[in-house]
Amino acid sequence: MTEKEVTLEDLRKQIGIEGPAITVEIEKGMIGRFVHAVDDPNPLWRDEEYAKKTKYGGIIAPPYLICAAMFLTPPTDPKAPAGYMGSPVPNMQFPQNVKGVLDGGGEWEMFKPLKVGDVITSRTKLANIYERRGKMGKMYFYVAETNIVNQRNEQVAKATGTLILYA
Template sequence: MNAEPNDASANFAHAVAALVGRPVGSGKASVAPDPVNQPMIRHWAAAFEDANPVYTDPEFAAGTRFGGIVAPPLMLQTWTMATPMITGIAERGGAPVPSEGISPMTVFDEAGFVGTLASNSEFEIMRYLRIGETISATTIIESVSEQKKTRIGPGHFVTWVTTYVDDSGETVGLQRFRILKFKPEGVPS
């Protein structure tokens, strides 16, 4: 195996470095299609068997430090999710909605890192959301690791951070989502 860098690997390294700080998609904020609301909170709490009454019992919630119903913190991502479009999903590579702009992941795909494995997701919650609030989100590429050797093939961990804000622009939470973009073992480059 030749460890000497070549033009292709130098170009790839430069393209990967240029991703850091770059917006994902169009770069415009994704605005929640609906404000935070009781029916969605109720369905979420039921689906996850989360019986915390601060999510579903107005009388109980009124007597807490929140003064009313609040959304479960990990619902944060849910509010800005677009309604999936099934038509054309195969042509979009499995993406539930058409994306605006060029995907930063194209850099990896073109270099043979065509495999994608979700690694982990971390949330940082600044405060609970209240019924009636509308939030929006922007996402940037936060970091890209050096190439790692993994059991499924060589790859790079790509982390993007989504910042969620309320109507006044106050940050209410962050989500770091990490994937591994890899070259599947046994697949020619």
């Protein structure tokens, strides 16, 4: 089967497409598993008695929790084939002959602390797609912007991530 060549123009038609809203409740157990995985002993994320006496009045999530993939993509289907990675917007179109995918980097901006009991909703849109030529051939950069609000619709954080696809 011969496929029609996918041009950069075609790919760029996806700019502005928004993914589904992802809602996550900030729970003590979730924070605990997260900081345990990072191995961060800071009692502000772990010890209720300690955290109660701080200006926060209780355990908060570390601001870098915003790095977690759960705010970018819904949980991956356990039956999805090996190598499957969730994409922030549905049916995202990739360039042809992709040889590899790398996380190029990210930027995270935090406006409010994430408190236990907060229900936060993130929405991600494709903000830009561009092409560069590198040592390994063609590289496509997919820039995704995620906006995160809490249950009062206050913006709590903003994230920008760059996915690099080698073709």
